Amino acid sequence: MDNVTLRIGFFGMGSMGGALLRALAASPDGLALRASNFDAARREALAAELAVQVSDAADLEAQVDLARWSDILFVAVKPGGVLPLLAAVRPALRPETLVVSIAAGISLAALEDALGETQPCARVMPNLGARVGASATTYCLNPACTAPLEALLTPVLARFGSALRLPEPQMNLATAVAGSGPAYLLLAAEALIDAAVAEGMPRKHALALVQALFEGTGKLMAQDGSEPAALRWQVTSPGGTTAAGVAHLEAAQVRAALAGAVRAARRRADELA
Ligand SMILES: NC(=O)c1ccc[n+]([C@@H]2O[C@H](COP(=O)([O-])OP(=O)(O)OC[C@H]3O[C@@H](n4cnc5c(N)ncnc54)[C@H](OP(=O)(O)O)[C@@H]3O)[C@@H](O)[C@H]2O)c1
Incomplete structure (x- = not known):
């Protein structure tokens, strides 16, 4: 992992992925950002607005390249799309890449099933306040996500707003209170x-x-x-x-x-x- 620049990739630039990406692009010091999305008009608009490289989600090679490139990989697609997408890019992930799912309801165990339990994973629940740096975010981590990786993640989450680590059984409740x-x-x-x-x-x-x-x-x-x-x-x-x-x-x-x-x-x- 490059010590100077943290490479953050996003699968999905819809309401929430777009909000998180905007929050990071607003003060990109120390970060390199890339993303992918299906809708061509949205890709072009966000790439121009945020000066971020955006690839076509329909291009599997580009998706795999984004997964390989990322130090932290945000998965910001609808819950039903998360696991198939991760299964498709799994072979490209580096062992130290931290995979961050923001999907409602998708557990760490499900992420580990898709990626293997040695892959560092975080389950993060932001809310729309991220658009103005005022998200009430919660998160939990799998055992492979070590303290140094958490130390990489928390300043990123801090750019979205507040961030509270919770035991995983409380994540669905936090989703119901603060995500929604x-x-x-x-x-x-x-x-x-x-x-x-x-x-x-x-x-x-x-x-x-x-x-x-x-x-x-x-x-x-x-x-x-x-x-x-x-x-x-x-x-x-x-x-x-x-x-x-x-x-x-x-x-x-x-x-x-x-x-x-x-x-x-x-x-x-x-x-x-
Ligand atoms: N909205 C919220 O307030 C909120 C809060 C917390 C967490 N979340 C979570 O955030 C996730 C996204 O929700 P959202 O509201 O942002 O949904 P959304 O607006 O529908 O955005 C999802 C985006 O993912 C894109 N996408 C789908 N499959 C993809 C793939 N394989 N690779 C790259 N991009 C792909 C879609 O592109 P196209 O539109 O071009 O198909 C769409 O832009 C969900 O899992 C949800 O549980 C949402």
Whole structure:
């Protein structure tokens, strides 16, 4: 492995692969980046935007070359495509190449079945926040992924946002909470905007307000560090407007709905395995 430049390859440049690649391309010091993807228009657009070499995923020779070239190989294709793809490029992988799957539900054991248990593997679950360097990422490693390899991986993950190592049995749960989490919060944002519009606010004002609301609340949570309930109590005066709104949400069983969403997403991740 080259000591100066870390070669990072990506199979897949869709929503998540594209977000991760963008985060790395934004500050590429010490990194060399390459990727592959099927869609020609997307390949050309991302290659031009990010100044990254992008090959055609339909070209098996190019796929094999990308696998051989990579020190860290991100597999950012749909879960059903991960294992066949890895089986196809397995002979080209160097023994020290770290294979990183970001697929929901695909276990380390499944990766080892496809690659052999001596191949270093990581299972990583980022979220869309990676696009702005604010992913809530979790990861776990197989035994072949040694401490020096983890030390190579963690600064890469840090470019996406925060990174928390978890025992593998918690990865599907982390997927359900944080991998899928942006969609839950975006749904809440959508509902707040629609409610403001329904009550008479122009849409562009509602959008601006809700954007600032999420940004401010996220910063508060991160900086304060206390339980969200403690912050919420600070803004809930007895008999006030917030108390009335929160009481309505509690009566509508918003907590139960969110708990159900996490259970359903976790079940789906279990099924994908
Ligand atoms: N989206 C999320 O929020 C999120 C969060 C965490 C983890 N993930 C995981 O990330 C993975 C990708 O999800 P996504 O949402 O980014 O899906 P996506 O937008 O459909 O992207 C998948 C990309 O992989 C490309 N691809 C398919 N087979 C390939 C191959 N053999 N070699 C190279 N590229 C190939 C596809 O190209 P074409 O479009 O040209 O076919 C597509 O651009 C999934 O396993 C998912 O579980 C997603």
